[in-house]
Amino acid sequence: MDAVPRTALSRLPESGVDDLDALHSLLDEAKVGHIGLMADGFPVVIPTAIVRSGDTLLAHGSTGSRWMRPLADGADASVAVTLLDGIVLARSAFESNLHYRSAVLFGRFVALDGEAKSAGLDALIDGLVPGRSGEIRRSSKRELAATLVLELPIDRWSLKVSSSWPTDAQEDVVGDAWAGLIPARIEYGRPLTAPEVRDGIPIPDSATALGR
């Protein structure tokens, strides 16, 4: 593991945050992560659903996935989890910026088996929609066999949070340009019922709680 990169931030140290609660909060709010690894001799990035389970990060994929297989075999990996919180309109291009929270985790995944695998799948489902695993049937042996559930320890990471007003130089502040912030966030809409759902099956609490 000597090759794990220094996670100390090389720039903008004021935005580096050494706060495990803030990291957990970001991982719990985000649904998607981006996994970086070497595959076929090239650095690739895999977008995938992620969920935190305690002090580990879970992801899953098909056993047939060409890019998930090396992860299950313990390839070096990074996982970036980013939420866009806004756009900062400064009075210059240089000071313009995004508001964001972004974590990068480093390490190696392990593939879960047996009970841990089933529990991991439940955690993945409940991470997307809290409470959902209790509303659906258990996975079959065939489904479990076709699925990789991968776990990464959350122990090497960096977290950057950008949440400031524009920091324009005074000579720009006294000028005529407006400056400010456009907030951004992921908005979940009202649940839509699939066409084949029989009459009388209500929208479950899990879906109404997430989709406002």
Added chain:
Amino acid sequence: MDAVPRTALSRLPESGVDDLDALHSLLDEAKVGHIGLMADGFPVVIPTAIVRSGDTLLAHGSTGSRWMRPLADGADASVAVTLLDGIVLARSAFESNLHYRSAVLFGRFVALDGEAKSAGLDALIDGLVPGRSGEIRRSSKRELAATLVLELPIDRWSLKVSSSWPTDAQEDVVGDAWAGLIPARIEYGRPLTAPEVRDGIPIPDSATALGR
């Protein structure tokens, strides 16, 4: 460039889309990309603002950034650009899914200079907030010297789009579980004026157009 991975999709071919307009639409809507590269012998992922300019993708960063520098030097790179469009609640964990659009671009960035660099910075600003570059002053020589503007040709890529209702087996459809979709999207809020903005400077059209 022999090491560029096959961009043909290894799984779920029905979700692979060979449509340049759909790719451009995704790149134009997203504000953030995730760049994967090898740095210090480890596969890292850098979240960063991205914008499409014609048939290239632009990113920028500090000349002091440890992870942007190898990109400017032509390191192999992937860029993933993903938008979450919803959460699919199927009647089993196995069929549960996300609605998403996700592109991965492969290649090598080049650092822009001179006029192309200035134009690239304008494109980056206008990609975040259309029209914004015309409302702020030009970048100074010092600012330009401190900034890397990186360009990647959009010529090797894959695009996956997941936008279907749950595809549960008939034995699950006849069961008692609800199934459906929770739509998701990035919502931009009303522009907020920075504390130091003088009275009488109105919120510009660029900001009001984006922040509904």
